[in-house]
Amino acid sequence: MILGLYNYWIVVVLMMIGFYIVIAHGNLIKKIVGLSIFQTSVFIFYISMAKVDSGTAPILAEGIKQYSNPLPHVLILTAIVVGIATTALGLALAVRIKEAYGSIEEEEIQEKDNLDC
Amino acid sequence: MKDLFAVIMLSGIYGLLSASFFVAMDAVDVAFTEASVGAGISTLLMLVAITMTGRTEHPVRHKPVLALAVVIVTGSLLIYGTLDMPYFGSAQAPVHQHVAPRYINDSMQEVGVPNIVTSVLASYRGFDTFGEVVVIFTAGMGVLALLSVVRRPRDVDDVASLNKSMHEEHLILRIVAKILIPFILLFALYVQFHGDYGPGGGFQAGVIFAAAIILYTMIFGMSTARRVINQSLIQLFAAIGVLVYGSVGVISLLDGKHFLDYSALSADPVAGQHLGILLIELGVGITVASVMIIIFFNFAGRQNDQQNKENNES
Secondary structure (H helix, E strand, C coil): CHHHHHHHHHHHHHHHHHHHHHHHCCEHHHHHHHHHHHHHHHHHHHHHHHCCCCCECCECCCCCCCECCHHHHHHHHHHHHHHHHHHHHHHHHHHHHHHHHCCCEHHHHHHHHHHHC | CCEHHHHHHHHHHHHHHHHHHHHHCCCHHHHHHHHHHHHHHHHHHHHHHHHHHCCECCCCCCCCHHHHHHHHHHHHHHHHHHCCCCCCCCCCCHHHCCCHHHHHHHHHHHCCCCEHHHHHHHHHCHHHHHHHHHHHHHHHHHHHHHHCCCCCCCHHHHHHHHHHHHHHHCHHHHHHHHHHHHHHHHHHHHHHHHCCCCCCCHHHHHHHHHHHHHHHHHHHCHHHHHHHCCHHHHHHHHHHHHHHHHHHHHHHHHCCCCCCCHHHHCCCHHHHHHHHHHHHHHHHHHHHHHHHHHHHHHHHHHHHHHHHHHHHHC
């Protein structure tokens, strides 16, 4: 059954939406939003791999035989918090670019750079 | 969509949706983090950023056909790549065969903590987590370096007058926030120290704690918040969190054990694990909360400065 792979296809579609936003839009804030969608698709990829049929959340309790895989959860938990920290860094860079160039549109920034040369 | 405000609101909703998706996938700890980060803090930070960079996007002049072609080609290659992957939910997938059975079967004897995610995070893979905490700390320092402003004393009066109008206008918000904030802080502490037994831990607790402080700052204004929370003190706390984590590792080194081997902390290995996990989760929580507060303060402080500059010019 090839339909059993649908989780990966959802991930690929989300990832491509994020990728498209990053390469097709010139606005830096939009690029950051695109990057975070891309990032979330990777999170979903890991978490969906960790899921086991009829498994439960990996907290030990009496009478439960099947747990989902805890390792990807650990990796993604820390990745989310690191992701917000790096996103904040990106936003800080965008704010500084706005102050230096008066714009956060890629094309206008490049035009200004060309004028300076 | 050209209005960035709508884009950011939608991405907040997307964050909340993916959190519920993680619950459906049994990843309760991850869902916890994503709900507080994706739907809370990241939306806030982006909103603060667009108040400084402008709300609308300029129309795109170049054609998106090339970008679309690249995306479609990459996407179909990736889908072709998935054809060899194990099916969704399969218990025989290679990812479940490697170290996961050991974590699930032996962690109760070795670490003695029911939440496997916590025991893997803080004990088996403690070194990784140390790296992550250092990355968060570094990102916070980066934001500080990019955005920090030297406060001039005359700004304070401007901000204070701004706050007065704020206080009169948003009476309901103010009262509700006053009721809610203690409970949010209490809940953050619960999440911090209950992480061994249920979903939670230092990362989530830090973010929730920071969210309470940020709520306070948004409603009562920057100058009031600065009076409550000293900027340099919070920077010191960010460093102390990393220091606590690192020194737990060094203590076990001094005792002749491996780095972050908690059995050095106590005669009984399982009690040592408990103590070690408690300490390093505390370090993680302190660092994450302080870094989030530092990031928000710097964004908001920058914005106040810009407004003041504009007011002075006009």
